[in-house]
Amino acid sequence: MNKREEILSRLEDKFASIGQDTDVHLEGLVWAKPITYWDYIQTDLLLNLQVQRTTLPDEMIFIMYHQVNELLFKMALWEANQLTAMPQTSAAVFAEKIGRMSRYFDVLSSSFTIMSQGMDYEQYLKFRNTLTPASGFQSAQYRMVEFASTDVELLADARFRSTINKDTPVEEAYEHLYWHAAGKDYTTGKKSTLIRLFEERYKETFLRQIAAYKGTNIWARYQAMPEGEKNDPALVAAMRHYDHTVNISWVMAHYHAAAAYLDRESKKEVEGTGGSDWKKYMHPRYQRRIFFPGLWSAQELADWGTNV
Numbered sequence: 001m002n003k004r005e006e007i008l009s010r011l012e013d014k015f016a017s018i019g020q021d022t023d024v025h026l027e028g029l030v031w032a033k034p035i036t037y038w039d040y041i042q043t044d045l046l047l048n049l050q051v052q053r054t055t056l057p058d059e060m061i062f063i064m065y066h067q068v069n070e071l072l073f074k075m076a077l078w079e080a081n082q083l084t085a086m087p088q089t090s091a092a093v094f095a096e097k098i099g100r101m102s103r104y105f106d107v108l109s110s111s112f113t114i115m116s117q118g119m120d121y122e123q124y125l126k127f128r129n130t131l132t133p134a135s136g137f138q139s140a141q142y143r144m145v146e147f148a149s150t151d152v153e154l155l156a157d158a159r160f161r162s163t164i165n166k167d168t169p170v171e172e173a174y175e176h177l178y179w180h181a182a183g184k185d186y187t188t189g190k191k192s193t194l195i196r197l198f199e200e201r202y203k204e205t206f207l208r209q210i211a212a213y214k215g216t217n218i219w220a221r222y223q224a225m226p227e228g229e230k231n232d233p234a235l236v237a238a239m240r241h242y243d244h245t246v247n248i249s250w251v252m253a254h255y256h257a258a259a260a261y262l263d264r265e266s267k268k269e270v271e272g273t274g275g276s277d278w279k280k281y282m283h284p285r286y287q288r289r290i291f292f293p294g295l296w297s298a299q300e301l302a303d304w305g306t307n308v
């Protein structure tokens, strides 16, 4: 059998297995349009997704950079979901996937100056008024990266962490996630509009995801690996890098961008569009989000978010 006959035979097998006539499909190929870059990458669609609410040109930078973040969050989730679906894998494969996710967050951390330095301050102060009460806080993918990365109890508000454990019902653990501190009054249970709208749209999805990632998230998968694989130095280094780039580097790059606009003149501190006490809330020293606590020394844990 020559190469072409072999390909035809494989096509016959493929179409026979789904009850299709190979000849009809081959005839279709005669009339098929050649693929182009713009059809494949969907550039027309992609480049029409940037819709300003104001006439201020720098609002476009703000919209596009948020979209860049969402695309890279999607790339990270793409890897995370392959990893969490693999019951067993080698240290090399694990480290490769974690390395990819880290690269995406490294790009985001190092490019955040596009926000902190790349927009006109006066324009920002004007267009931000049209965005309240929306905030990047409402990025569902950002939360999904967290759910995929670690156990939900490690994402609990540090004040309540000792009360949340593996047996805590999903909804109760959810109500104690660290990010509720941006807009929930724990004494009355009242939530800000920022959080209320976010939950109306995503709470059900989040509850399902938290349940699905129990025992399958990246930290859980890592811990279930055989000792020999788990202690692989390259894997441990990759895991620590990922934890640091997501929970310190990105967080601090974002914090500096917020400070550049909201804390520009110390006397005139401006609220975030979502209305949080952002200076305290967003700092890693306060949130103490650590995906893989077992991979840091007691001193490193104690110093988390300081000297940054």
Ligand code: HEM
Pocket: 065, 066, 069, 070, 115, 116, 134, 135, 136, 137, 138, 139, 142, 179, 182, 254, 257, 258, 259, 261, 262, 271, 272, 273, 274, 275, 276, 277, 278, 281, 282
């Ligand atoms: C000049 C640009 C930016 C400023 C001034 C800013 C400001 C803020 C503030 C003040 C908060 C706290 C919630 C609130 O009160 O609104 C917040 C949260 C957040 N923002 Fe931004 N942000 C900026 C850019 C971005 C970008 C480009 C992204 C990418 C998607 C983003 C994603 C987030 C996320 C995920 C949170 C929640 C963080 C957490 O819960 O710890 N922000 N932002």
